[in-house]
Amino acid sequence: MTETNDAGNWVRTWGASPQAAHDGIGSLDGHPPLADVTLRQVVRISGGGRRVRIRFTNEFGTAPFTIGAAQVGLAATGGGVQPGSERVLTFSGAPAVTVPAGGPILSDPLDLPLPALAKLSISLYLPGRVETCTCHDPALDAGWTIPGNAVTAPTLPDNAEVLPVRALISAVELLPGAPAKTIVMVGDSRTDGAGSTPDANHSWPELLAERLAEHGMAAGYVSNQGISGNRLLNDGIGAAALARFDRDVLATPGLGYVVLSVGGNDIGISFAPRDDGPLADFLKMFPGAPVTTDDVIAGYRQLIARAHERGVRVYGTTIAPFEGAEICTPEGESARQTVNEWIRTGGAFDAVLDFDAVWRDPDRPSRIRADFHCGDHLHGSDAGYQALADSIDLSLFG
Template sequence: MNNVGTWVRSWGASPQSAHDGIGSLDDQAPLADVTLRQVVRISGGGHRVRIRFTNEFGTAPFTIGAAQVGLATPGGGVQPGSERVLTFSGASAVTVPAGAPILSDPVDLPLPALAKLSISLYLPGRVETCTCHDPALDTGWKIPGDTVAALTLPENAEVLPVRALISAVEVLSGAPAKAIVVVGDSRTDGAGSTPDTNHSWPELLAERLAGAGYVSNQGISGNRMLNDGIGTGVLARFDRDVLATPGLGYVVLSLGGNDIGISFAPRDDGPLADFLKMFPGAPVTVDDVIAGFRQLVARAHERGVKVYATTIAPFEGAEIYTPEGESARLAVNAWIRTGGAFDAVLDFDAVWHDPDRPSRIREDLHSGDHLHGNDAGYQALADSIDLSLFS
């Protein structure tokens, strides 16, 4: 058995409660007697692979009756000959305890960088609360019954609106390798990009690294650093989603925008007020955000990893914008650039802002909401990163 290299995370999606996302599962029946088939694109390659399944927000155990992994083909298929049965301590079925993740046994499967994997799992019983990542920007499916071994997608497949019950793909690399973990909000998650094209900026960074880097995207849409809301706040999830990453070498913090935007958002009785109810906790200050960054840097440096930060991109034109929020954004960005807390700074504000109106994103780089990037916007962020930071 060839065990050369190190285990390293090549793909990730931060777990969330089904009731703690943007609501994609609100009208869905509980999962029961179904097969889930989901496609993920890894960053760096390897010769062995294992899958991390998750019940971390589950209220009861659930059972995986069967699971397989293989190279994905378009339309939900699996490349013949690449399929591998997944086991758990040698058994083909496993019960995942409430609140816990579970790793599959490793299987031999040569994987080039940027390979697309198909991951299928059969759920014979009911999943009371689905731990997920919401939304999924890669199409997945649910199929009645046990169709784990099907090489083509059955005709009765329905689209699965979230990333369900899987949180990571880890590979055994052919040489020593370090993972780059990006933790952030919807701009990291890829909101506004074209689905099924892998156009979040962390995925585009992985393309630029061309197999020389392993990138795990731990962005959650609507996430904050200091408080929960949509997803657990970063200070609370940092150990699980970042510091526990196999092969961790670099952390990129792309945070603070939602903390500021929510805290300084207009307060009225309109639709925005209902949206703001999703974000508990008192408003935070510039000093609070800076203190949060300092905590994350200290915790990462304890592990001997480098910590980089992105500046906060502008958001004038979005519903949550206020001049007070803009002043806070500029103050935090000034500290990120000059405070000396980080091993390097990625100046995303400089890449995205309109030179004629620096409080706004350039018109050709946002998705229409003045808040999130489009494909070109995320490409511009990825292209601006100095790749030597990860060598």
């Protein structure tokens, strides 16, 4: 099949929303510059396919950077690559490419049959210096830096060091064997998987992907566009959902459904205690005036309208409890209840996923069940995220 005939049939099977390194949670602070180094990163796809391409990103870069060589293959334990699965990535037929500042770039498609839930190893060599790294912070899946050009190394060298972010890659796209659709989740740290076990694929979108794969569903392709600390209306940690929606959602190949699970940080930060303690330093990461429940609802309506304009169904999740977390106040809890009531009864979403009902403690509904949070009363445990994934009606994606 020619690349021309491939066009229009691609679906996104993995994604990580790009951020500026300084707009994350600081995982790259103090990290050595990325120069004359190989990045090796492992990602687990959702649905499978027969041809693959990788989306690299310099969207928050202030200068171009060069990929001197790149390779993809099936990941082996401990950072290795399964023999025989290695494929050289090219760009318009060339083995190297310069990625422009402010832009992404797609590799050429290549044949690599991949089953659902396969783990890919993506390696890229950076011969020069990356002045500003576009990344996703943090990475809950393994990644390493290796001095020099180690793209073809079959196993992870002893001099490899942990890479704490998802760096310079933002998507894996496939040609499936049958018509398929991608589900895009837009959210904050709870969607990103904060609190779950690293390298275990226990965010609720990944766990939902497992359920979809088990049932062989055509909409078994999942792109997790959660950003830890993200908000609906204002920038801060990552661009606001309203600002990044076209790039992270509407431009997704094979887009079929959108799940909105954002807005909790808008409420929590707007109604957080104002004092001079440690919380005050945390809140400095979130610029902009406090917002109201009407503002949050208006933001939902905007995203719903923009998705519906493309003929895409939009499902909304209710905002789960966060009493016990430092940012929680009675006013914030009241605002959460107001927004959740609108999500459930307003009729604007095509369906509602009631995450609040799944997570809340029956004896104290303003708190998460003790076994469903990771200890901070805010983010999920592995069991909590599994409960969210299990609560979703798969027929919504049929």
